[in-house]
Amino acid sequence: MGFSRAAVEELSALHTEPDWLRLRRLESFEVFERTALPDTKTDEEWRQVDLKPLSLDALRPFEQPDGTASAEIIPEAAAVLGQRGTSPVAARSERLDGELARQGVFFGPLWAAAQDHRELVEQRLFSAVRADRDKFAALHAALFSGGTFLYVPDGMTLEQPLISQYWASASGSTALPHTLIVAGKGSRFQYVDEFIGPAGVETTLVSGSAEVFLDEGADVGYVAVQRWGTSAWQFANQRFHVGRDARLRMVDLALGGRFARLRVDVIMDGPGGQAELKGLFFGTGEQAFDFRTLQDHIAPHTQSDLLFKGALRDASRSVYVGSVRVEKDARGTSANQANRNLLLSEKARATSEPILEILNNDILRCSHGATVGPVDPEHLFYLTSRGIPGPVAQRMLVEGFLKEVLDRVPVQHVRNLVEQELATRIG
């Protein structure tokens, strides 16, 4: 296959990365080499995954840079960062270099931060999303290509969202963006990761992982919009650390990919922390989604609310496995988990599995619920009894089903583009 030490060295040299980062990439590559592919029969985390159609051999290890990064103009955003594959040029909106930078905000490509903000990056990078988690995580850490670093200093509030757009353009290649966010004490902001493309039929390997650290009292909105192309195999890991009295509002919007796997770990390790976790997916054709979530309550008096909702058309399918863990010191925990799946065709399939592990009995609440089924015939009857034609009623009901999550997206730009995409998918 095209993955080699030489490829890692070459990629690192493209961005003239510091030695510490080059060495870390090489270490991760060793992990990749000595780790077998997950055994989907025996490995609990990989059950229901079919890796057989995935061939790593033909993949190019990264996209050759073409220097054409561009950033969309999004008026509501405080700043937009655009990156294309491994191109070393990252387009930045003007405000980034001026006002925000003066106030101590860093928002830029990860490779640049590795040079300029080593003190913030080195300790944290891949400390949450670890390279030794599995073979794909190791490959991601070895060959991450592009990605974003965001640092917002203590006490700082950004009224407008920061948006990072990553385009992968080469079908048949590997595109592994990584996001690292450090939210200072009491900081408040909203951030969007947008992953786009590539079109094309050749198997493409992608990620789109994120490590997000919320210091005491931080209030952070994180939104990821996954719009990979239809030939993409995604293995992504998001991991959030929610500090004391911090508040995370996360929305994952999954639209693209042939096979799109996303692990979301939310670690409630500061007392009084809160997390609202929303997911939305819409499958068409033979798309497969695979979600594994973990709400890990470690500190006392933390609260997490998770709702993942999706609609599946054609022969698309989804797997949801959600764990809630209440550790032994986590008294006063409140944890909710819900997964709702709307099947829009006879061939569409969804499975949902909750896993609860409760080691402290002094908790406020721990609930879980799952539904899998078609549009409610009573709803359909109600709407058509008012003269609304069947297909229009069906469409309204599907939109309404997804709206509950879509309404929680704090950024208009994202709501618009997802609404548009959903409208074409609902058909």
Next chain:
Amino acid sequence: MTDLTREATGTIAESTMTDFEIKNLRVSVEGREILKGISLGISKGQVHAVMGPNGSGKSTLSHTLMGHPNYKVTGGEVLFKGQNILLLPTEQRAKLGLFLALQYPVVVPGITMSNFLRTALNAKRGYDGKDKSKAISPKEFRALLKDEMAVLRMDDSFLPRYVNEGFSGGEKKRAEILQMAILKPEIAILDETDSGLDIDSIKFVSEAVNRMRGPGLGVLIITHYTRVLKFITPDFVHVLVNGEFVLSGGPEVADRLEAKGYSEWVKESPTKEVK
């Protein structure tokens, strides 16, 4: 049965057709026959009440007329505007001018009342998303809603809310009547619109229905209790027991039920709702 109705209606005795004609309707649910061949003619301008004890087939009648998929028609026909509507999908029955106010209006998350009402109204006006001239203008829509909501003592805060979500029992029923007022059907079925309502809600709902009464509207009130008939006086009352009409007549039939309940036919007696 049919004869009794015709006799009672008098003026239409000679005519073989009323505006809305249920003929020998038989309906089964999960293999069990619930309606055993009932007939009833409703003309515009009339208010008919179908009364019956629990399990008599009242809800089966209302749902079957509107085309609910759980009810299987095994015989008979329902003629409306020259068509046997039992052969039409629900939406086309609505489009012909039939309306059903549900006994238990469902909560529809994610769809706002105002979107629901506007879409329904536009569908009635023949707007299919293409010819904008057929769609109701926002101004017209607001004006229409304002009047009707005032009668029902509903305020604007209902409009941005999801359909029936968090509505009280009375609010749900009022929202049903609001839909009726907006869609202006020719035949309206009110399925136990009165049950579970406090007296104020019954008054508001009745006031709204009475406002709509007239030569253009035929009403079929389905109810367990005589209470609502004090506010909406029916022209005809039919008693449904065990899937068959056992008595039909004028408003005096309701008085008889008020006094004696359904005890002539079944053990169940109270016709006054115990609250």
